[in-house]
Amino acid sequence: MAEVIFPRLALVGIGLIGASIALAARRAGVVGEIVVTTRRPETLRRAEELCLGDRYVSTAAEAVADADCVIVSVPVGACGAVAAEIGPRLKSGAIVSDVGSVKASVVRAMQPHLPGTVSFVPGHPIAGTEYSGPDAGFAALFDNRWCVLTPAPEVDPEAVTLMVAFWRALGANVETMSAEHHDLVLAITSHLPHLIAYNIVGTAAELEGGIRSEVLKFSASGFRDFTRIAASDPVMWRDIFLNNKDAVLEMLGRFNEDLATLTRAIRNGDGDTLLDLFTRTRAIRRSIVALGQDTAAADFGRNDHAAAETKRAQEETPAD
């Protein structure tokens, strides 16, 4: 049995991430009691049916009483209000963390409400699926995924050490950086891809009727992968774009410049420019597979044959 890191863990919000934290923490044996709270009564009931915690309470203020660690897993736009509610009720020495996909604005929203006697260690586990709600949670969600922590320089190093140990116990690899740097990296790796996926699926939805129905039918050729990304939780993603505006607009600007170049190459029939880009992007994919951040399975969402075929497919020979 692993050592208990937090005798009492309070989870404020129990969607995909909160539920997965509960299941992974229990799997690892690193928490004593898990107290669960969430805004909607029906979600709290569902969490109880799924046995995600040990106690279920209806307010965040009640949940955090005597908790050694509080993890706020709500949409980024709701973090400030939660901090205001729990601030006066936090135990001295408690650690407060969150899981928001944006960090600088969450720090700005939460920090002023937290007393000086607690340690604030903001976090972002880079893991998820296109599903949401407590039923979507599973214990292996964080396995071999990154969790980024963005504590301010003055935060008690002991608290940071505990949060690093906690996330490692949940299966994640942990990295520490500033909130601002996190937001810039995530703008290009996550926020811009989601924005583009939402946009292209939206463009397709606006097509004239005859073509629109065929878009769904013949989606298995690129579009389908975009729809999976564009099926992510709408409220969560609205809040991300509103709260990481500057970094997203910066990356969007670069994206648009590059797209203008590509558009011009197509218009002018400039095959060399296209071939050069397409060859470089293929190499990047190989780096990601080599880094273990994805499998090489050529499955495109089809799991049946993928595993068996991967090995063959990897021994690539040049195409004709």
Next chain:
Amino acid sequence: MAEVIFPRLALVGIGLIGASIALAARRAGVVGEIVVTTRRPETLRRAEELCLGDRYVSTAAEAVADADCVIVSVPVGACGAVAAEIGPRLKSGAIVSDVGSVKASVVRAMQPHLPGTVSFVPGHPIAGTEYSGPDAGFAALFDNRWCVLTPAPEVDPEAVTLMVAFWRALGANVETMSAEHHDLVLAITSHLPHLIAYNIVGTAAELEGGIRSEVLKFSASGFRDFTRIAASDPVMWRDIFLNNKDAVLEMLGRFNEDLATLTRAIRNGDGDTLLDLFTRTRAIRRSIVALGQDTAAADFGRNDHAAAETKRAQEETPAD
């Protein structure tokens, strides 16, 4: 044993698609002899090592002699030259087909070289992976995928019927439409998504060193799915964009208009516009899963736990 549809099938080009046709046709038992040819000697040798055909010849002209059906599976830009080479050697009554992702320009390139005694039934199996070359082929590639045929109105209906039967035997669902309509539908479902994926991966590759290495590290959040798409065969995709220029530029124009609206919403902090779009796109994803064109597995490329968790994840409850 199924009935033989083509006593002799000639495959010109033996990459991912050509190899998969060979394996699927053999699996279905609908061809007699399979003759394979391809431009590069080392690829032809590899095809022979993989036992993809019954005979291996070094020129397309030689391969098509006495063939009942010839399927040209080469990059779209090379189809015209192949047609010029095989035209004079085709057996009277033979069927000529292809697998190109663009149809109108392929018809323009190939048709003039084909004698009036053969039937030209252009085709496009909407299936693939990001791998290429004969090693990447597998017999199940076309199972439950669409294959679009675009025969001209004057083509012998008997030839179309045989090609429909052939692709059905290979596991595909078959649909017939005009080459022009095909190119418009594919521009939005396939060509634009690929262009955007290539572009965003390219934008990331151009970032300053410090951020660029972290892009690979933290790719598991949207970007990774784009890199998979952007790892597709560079020559094939160069040819697609050069040969479906008008439809791609048309869809790109719509995409840019929508992206401008979305950018403005982010800049102005207009959460309602964002939430409205994100809610609509989620519904589109559900339609695609319902149509059987993808699984609901929340795997994002991770096959290990996906199957077991899918059922739970599907019983979605509202997020907090």
